Amino acid sequence: MTSRTEAPTSELRLELTYDHATGRLKPYFDGLLAGQAIASHCPACGKTWFPPQAQCPDDQTETGWNRISGSGAVLAVTTTVTKLPFTTAAETYSFVLVAMDEAENAVFGRMQSPVENIAVGTRVELAAPVDEAGHPAQAAQFIVKGD
């Protein structure tokens, strides 16, 4: 039943255009687009979260914003070929989880260019995005520190 035959199908194309808001994450995304790390900061316990948390997961206090250094260490890395959402062509990307120095959590992003043999623990820093982003989240781009 898997062969493509002269079955009665219709080729449909669904095109949706969104005026997509960033909401409360606007400072975070504005920071990424500028190559800066804008994190949420809990005024009660002093913990910092990047990506941000609206409410502190530890004490449920509403957080504020704080700029952090943008430096961190790689926790995990994988390289794959994919088409980023709302872009046009598949490329090879090295995706990383990075623990920012001041943050309690880790951020998903990508190395600015594919890398081989990057090690867990490699020091990286957030960089200003170099390619056109399909969404501001795609500006979470890192380079090896010192490059």
Add this chain to the structure above:
Amino acid sequence: MGSNIKNSTVRDNRAHPVVLGAGVMPFNRYRDGSHWRDWVRRAALDAIEDAGIEPKDIGSVVVASETDFCSLQVNPAPVILDDLGLAGVPAVRVEAGGASGAAALRVAVHQIKAGAAKCVLAVGFDAAAGHLRAEDVQLVYSLSFDAETDGMAGATAVALYALSMSEHMSIHHTTAEQMAAVSVKNHGNAIGNPWAHKPMDITIADVLASPMIAAPYHKLDCSMASDGAAAIVLAHADYAPRTSELRSRIIASAAATDRARLGDRIERHHFAAKQQAALAAFKEAGITDPVHQIDVAEVYDAFSGAEIQGIEALGLAEPGRAGPAMASGAFDRAGDLPVNLSGGLIGQGGAPGAVGIAQAATIDQILTGRYRRDTTPVKDYRLGLVDTHGGLCTTSFVHVMEQVEP
């Protein structure tokens, strides 16, 4: 079962719903002109026939599907009811990513236990393979993680599972060969399974030689998107037709959630929600030693390593021990605890809305001695586990099923 059951009220919250019957539209990539409504209708009518009831006996319907982007049908329950001649019956649609089918099963269990209905049809489906381009399906599914921060940034299922598993490998020294053993087992178990999308007789070397998709995952470590549908009929025990045959019942239904973003988790290699749901399910079922009490399990294996992570989170192996046990055959068809006799998502396939229900249908048939008698080891399976999750084990459901003698 009489036709008056819809209007009666059940107040026995201790009753465990009985499985009356199930039906599955085989997982595949349908390019034959059939529509998902055809698949749902077939699965549902097969389930009703297997249950030995009439459609009019259905007092409630729970529909599961992951996304309307695939089906092009918002609010699918009413059209499904129309196709089954059941218009007027109460119906809801539930969604929990890849665990949507399990969520429907849980809602059906709760409806019966709460007395809201005595006989419930849970039906799940998705059209994820045959009529959409792979890159479009990938985009839709990437929105099942935290879409704003991760999905939009390029996080795909395979990338996130790979990041999680790479940490498991670092911490527990799990090997690519152990992961490949999952693929060999599940593709092999699917051979002869009429519901299976991808039965294959392969070796560990074949898996390791297949193209690398996202390290550590090779192509043959990955499940695939499937089309398909599955349905199951549950009833309150007091209203189930009398039978001289074995039946199964659902003696526990538990759920838990984890942080949506992998980076927000303290232990990124560990499926904490699955552990939490399993502990709750075992408590509800009175299970104190799952390793020795559970006879058979269907475990959510979106990727080979996820089965290893899942077995450990479920408490069916100590942390770091599922990989070596997998390589030694402990979870094989003839092993101490057969896992995914169906082939799982890797071998049987994965239409998200249908998976959890198809898993329960498999366990039901195993517990009642009806499952693929040519290949299922002859053994008295009394207790089975159904494990399903959505996202990167962000939403987890664990059901425990028990054999019921006439």
